[in-house]
Amino acid sequence: MFGITDRRHFMKHAAAGAAVTVPGLNFLAGLKARAAELKKKQKSLIVLWMGGGPTTIDLWDMKPGSPNGGEHRPKPTAASGIEITEHLPKVAAQFKNLSIIRSLNSLEGDHARGTFIMNTGKQRSPVIDYPSIGSVLSYYTGMDPEAAKNADIPSFISVGGGQVGSGFLGMKYAPFTVQNPGSPPENVSSAVADDRTVRRAALFDRLEGGLVQHEGKKPVMDAAQAHKEVYEKALSLVVSSRKEVFNLEKEIDGKPIAASLKEEYGAAGTGANNFGRGCLLARKLVEAGVSCVEVSLGGWDMHNGIFNALATRALPTLDKGMGALMRDLADRGRLKDTVVVWMGDFGRTPRINQNGGRDHYPRAWSVVLGGGNIKGGVVYGATDKDGTAAVDNPASVNDMYGTIYRALGIDPTPEQNASVRDNLGRPYYVAGEKPNEKTNSYWIKELVS
Numbered sequence: 001m002f003g004i005t006d007r008r009h010f011m012k013h014a015a016a017g018a019a020v021t022v023p024g025l026n027f028l029a030g031l032k033a034r035a036a037e038l039k040k041k042q043k044s045l046i047v048l049w050m051g052g053g054p055t056t057i058d059l060w061d062m063k064p065g066s067p068n069g070g071e072h073r074p075k076p077t078a079a080s081g082i083e084i085t086e087h088l089p090k091v092a093a094q095f096k097n098l099s100i101i102r103s104l105n106s107l108e109g110d111h112a113r114g115t116f117i118m119n120t121g122k123q124r125s126p127v128i129d130y131p132s133i134g135s136v137l138s139y140y141t142g143m144d145p146e147a148a149k150n151a152d153i154p155s156f157i158s159v160g161g162g163q164v165g166s167g168f169l170g171m172k173y174a175p176f177t178v179q180n181p182g183s184p185p186e187n188v189s190s191a192v193a194d195d196r197t198v199r200r201a202a203l204f205d206r207l208e209g210g211l212v213q214h215e216g217k218k219p220v221m222d223a224a225q226a227h228k229e230v231y232e233k234a235l236s237l238v239v240s241s242r243k244e245v246f247n248l249e250k251e252i253d254g255k256p257i258a259a260s261l262k263e264e265y266g267a268a269g270t271g272a273n274n275f276g277r278g279c280l281l282a283r284k285l286v287e288a289g290v291s292c293v294e295v296s297l298g299g300w301d302m303h304n305g306i307f308n309a310l311a312t313r314a315l316p317t318l319d320k321g322m323g324a325l326m327r328d329l330a331d332r333g334r335l336k337d338t339v340v341v342w343m344g345d346f347g348r349t350p351r352i353n354q355n356g357g358r359d360h361y362p363r364a365w366s367v368v369l370g371g372g373n374i375k376g377g378v379v380y381g382a383t384d385k386d387g388t389a390a391v392d393n394p395a396s397v398n399d400m401y402g403t404i405y406r407a408l409g410i411d412p413t414p415e416q417n418a419s420v421r422d423n424l425g426r427p428y429y430v431a432g433e434k435p436n437e438k439t440n441s442y443w444i445k446e447l448v449s
Contacts, residue, residue, distance in 0.1 A: 043337045043372045043408045044286035045137060047294040048279075048322060049163060050344035052301030053114065055358050056366035057350055057387045058310060059085050061102045066386045068350040071307040079377030087315040090323025096377050097330055098340075098370035099447055103381025103390035106346055106397050109360040111301070114345035119164035121401035121431065128422050131167035133404070134158070134292035136430060138166075138173040139420065140410065141291045153245060157285055159278035160296030168423035175294065181277035182248040182267070245288045248280055252288050261328070266320035279321035283328055286338050297321070300344055304355035326370060339372035339407045350387035364390045367400060372407040373449050380446050395444065402431035402443035412442045 057063060062074040062085060074083035077095035084092055091098070107123065108114040117123050120130040131139075134156040141155045154176035162175035178185055248267060250256055257280075262268035266276025278295035285293045297318060302309050322342065329335040347365020348358035364383045370376060382392035405412040412431035420428040431442050439445070 043339055044290060045133070045292045045404070045408060046282045046286060046325070046338060046340045046371075047134070047292065048325075048340065048342045049160075049294055049296045050300050050318075050342065051115075051163070051296055051298035052344065053111070053346045053348055053360055054300040054344040055302060055306060055310070055348040057348065057358070058306070059088065059315075060100050060366040060368060061383055061387060063350070063385065063387045066350075068352065068386050068388075070352065072310070082377065082379055085310075085315065087311055088319045088323070090319045091326070094323055094326035094330070094370075097326055097335060098368055098376055099374055099378040099380065100366055100368050101380050101395050101400060101403075101444070101447070102366045102383060103393055104347075104365055104367055104395045104397070104400060105390060106362040106365070109346055109362045111345050111360075114360075114362060115163050117397055118343055118345060120167070121397055128424065129167040130164075130422075131169045131173065132156075132162070132164040132175070133401070133430075134162075134175055134294055135166035135169050135173040136420065137291040137408070139169050142173070153285075153288060153290065155289075155291040157290055157292070158294045158296070159281060160274060160294075160298075162294065163296075168428075178246065178278075178281070181274055181281045182246075184246055245284055246281065248277060248284075252284060261324075264320065265324040265328075266317060271316070271320075273317055273321075275317050276321045276324075279325040280328075283325060283332075283334070287332075287334060295321075302348070302357050303353065303359060304357040306348075306352075306357045329371065335371045337372070339374060339404060340370045341404060342368040364388065369403065369407065369447065373409065374403075374407045375447055375449050378447055380444055396436070398432035398442075399436055399444055402441075403447050405430055406443040406448045 057068065058070050058072055062072070062083065063069040064074055073086050075086040075089070075092060076083055077092040079095040079098075082095055082100070084095075106114065106117055108117050113124060116130075119132040119134075121133065122130040124130075138154075138156040156173065156175045157178060158175035159178045159181050161179065162177055166172070166174040176185075244250065245252055248257060248262065259268060262272075262280065265280045266273055267280045275295065275297040282293040282295050297314075299309075299314060322340075326335070326340065329338055329340070346360055346362035349361040351358070353359055364387065380393055381390055381395050383389060384391045402412040405417075410430070411417065412429075413435075414427065414429045414433055417428075417430050420430065422428045435442050
């Protein structure tokens with residue numbers, strides 16, 4: 001039963017597992033020797049996730065003079081003609097490399113559904129469990145045989161807790177979660193020598209492989225296969241010589257990280273926080289070849305006292321982390337290979353409620369993009385004078401996703417991405433099956449070079 005019928009059969013599997021020890025050791029040596037040379041064919045993505053529904057009318061699309069405008073004032077950015085809140089001066093200084101979509105309609109005003117659609121580009125389905133964009137990018141990386149063979153650190157890492165999993169793609173492409181950026185991930189050090197680790201891994205592979213069902217040569221994606229893939233991912237990190245990438249004391253080349261840089265991010269000093277540490281870690285991880293890093297900053301569900309909460313808590317934290325990240329990527333020459341996306345569950349109501357807060361509003365709000373093939377200093381779309389509706393170039397989630405993929409160097413048209421298949425065997429179109437009816441395009445051309 002379960003692929004092993006008796007003791008003799010069990011011992012046969014165990015002996016066969018022990019027999020691969022020498023090749024396993026060779027693999028381990030090769031993995032460590034070539035890890036630093038690995039190159040990815042596509043760009044990396046950093047998602048700055050604002051959990052709770054960020055109030056974009058108070059950040060990126062301000063309405064001075066309107067009853068909905070609120071207490072804060074707009075200020076110019078480094079990009080001519082673009083103004084944002086006065087409370088994001090460091091981010092404003094980076095706006096030659098950032099652009100805004102001000103006319104997004106994301107359809108979902110519920111936290112769970114809004115989180116799902118913004119992380120996957122799809123509304124929830126009763127028959128298909130859609131993967132997050134980080135998992136899709138991890139899958140694309142895995143399509144490169146060399147990258148798949150030598151991936152010694154996870155290709156999708158979530159700092160602060162993943163929002164959406166890998167869906168039908170399976171656990172192999174699920175996010176690796178880092179709860180405390182700057183501290184080593186738990187349980188990534190082997191308690192025994194490398195040769196014993198490889199021997200144990202070989203035995204595990206033989207035993208676990210007997211539980212996995214197959215359709216032809218392809219394993220069936222069931223609980224046994226998912227369990228096997230999780231352990232394989234864990235082993236890759238355990239034997240990696242690059243585990244120190246999670247350390248915020250040294251760069252990936254071993255040089256110390258300057259205390260002034262950590263303070264700039266908000267990763268050290270007065271007011272240090274996990275978002276600042278996460279942004280610095282994200283920069284290190286994309287330099288190490290990680291496909292997608294998601295960094296979370298929660299607390300945006302501001303139904304009351306919104307302006308004080310923004311000025312004293314949320315915006316100073318965001319300004320340090322995001323501002324330092326954009327400057328650091330640009331100065332290190334990494335911005336051309338890294339797309340940064342700022343987004344959350346949905347926006348918040350233009351109308352200020354009786355408690356001095358704003359409620360859920362997905363109909364007309366903003367997301368911010370930069371890096372990769374994104375043109376900097378561009379505003380796409382507009383809302384009316386009170387911020388209640390998109391009146392110029394309304395944008396859908398598919399438009400946004402097509403733009404992100406295009407900025408990453410991935411063609412989002414169905415003819416190019418049908419190699420991804422869902423759990424029913426059908427083509428999975430990363431930015432929808434049809435182009436925007438008005439623009440006849442799968443991405444926003446004004447934003448992508």
